[in-house]
């Protein structure tokens with residue numbers, strides 16, 4: 001049985017972390033901390049456990065074995081490192097951190113203090129993604145040549161616990177990056193996972209095209225990110241992340257190989273389609289991808305607890321996510337300088 005502390009009791013904690021720990025027979029919710037105390041109180045009242053006055057108090061509790069870090073992006077690194085130093089295992093939400101030095105410090109702290117670090121890249125746990133990885137490994141579409149991976153919806157204004165155009169997701173200081181790091185990191189990590197390959201060069205255009213604050217001025221971070229990724233294995237494809245897909249979410253990935261095509265979460269009627277070179281179509285309806293409005297169980301918390309119970313590194317370690325984060329920061333550099341940027345070489 002693992003004692004769990006929750007740091008940050010906003011939307012992702014409320015719809016995913018806390019309910020999924022609560023459902024896990026090997027997890028016990030010990031307590032909560034949030035800068036907005038009433039959110040911690042609401043969670044304690046609903047799921048049990050206590051409210052801590054400070055993050056230091058929570059980290060000093062010896063009955064807490066592990067924490068979820070669910071605060072704004074700019075605090076991920078400091079809170080994670082403080083927790084690792086206090087001897088807690090950490091499940092930190094994405095994006096891992098807001099610069100590569102902080103990401104590397106998190107991985108080093110995990111090693112130094114002998115505690116596990118997992119990053120909440122939940123897309124790896126969507127069943128059709130795992131199935132696509134398996135099919136590609138088995139050679140179902142031959143050698144991968146190209147891909148198109150997309151994550152777009154109408155923006156975080158309706159998501160955050162403090163909704164509206166004043167959300168911290170639009171604030172340069174708290175979020176640091178916009179949709180590139182919010183949705184783009186999901187697909188950047190995912191494409192490396194599905195292809196079992198590494199991004200080695202990025203060419204990107206990161207823009208703020210449409211989103212505005214209440215006064216009509218443009219938001220402080222990007223609302224559209226379009227990247228070309230070159231993979232070590234030779235494939236070249238695109239990753240698009242957008243907060244301006246109004247009307248319908250797109251969470252699809254299409255992989256083009258020498259022997260066919262795999263389309264994932266691209267058709268509402270089936271989660272995975274394998275199209276042979278000869279045009280034959282095989283469909284597999286495994287599950288439905290989560291959307292903001294339809295939260296299904298992510299499986300992330302179960303995987304974290306399961307690994308801790310076994311005393312092994314949970315999946316999606318901080319070290320594994322470093323290559324995806326380098327691609328994200330490379331995309332920013334590419335867009336700023338108007339050049340192709342090599343990463344992970």
Ligand SMILES: NC(=O)c1ccc[n+]([C@@H]2O[C@H](COP(=O)([O-])OP(=O)(O)OC[C@H]3O[C@@H](n4cnc5c(N)ncnc54)[C@H](O)[C@@H]3O)[C@@H](O)[C@H]2O)c1
Nearest residue numbers: 008009010011012034035036070071072073093094160161
């Ligand atoms: N894996 C996913 O699909 C997914 C989805 C949404 C959000 N997230 C990530 O989760 C994190 C939280 O996002 P959210 O949607 O829950 O935001 P939110 O605005 O709904 O909630 C954030 C909460 O953190 C609290 N907070 C901020 N700084 C804090 C600090 N230093 N100490 C304690 N509490 C603090 C706020 O008071 C708020 O209650 C973000 O990094 C976001 O990128 C991941």
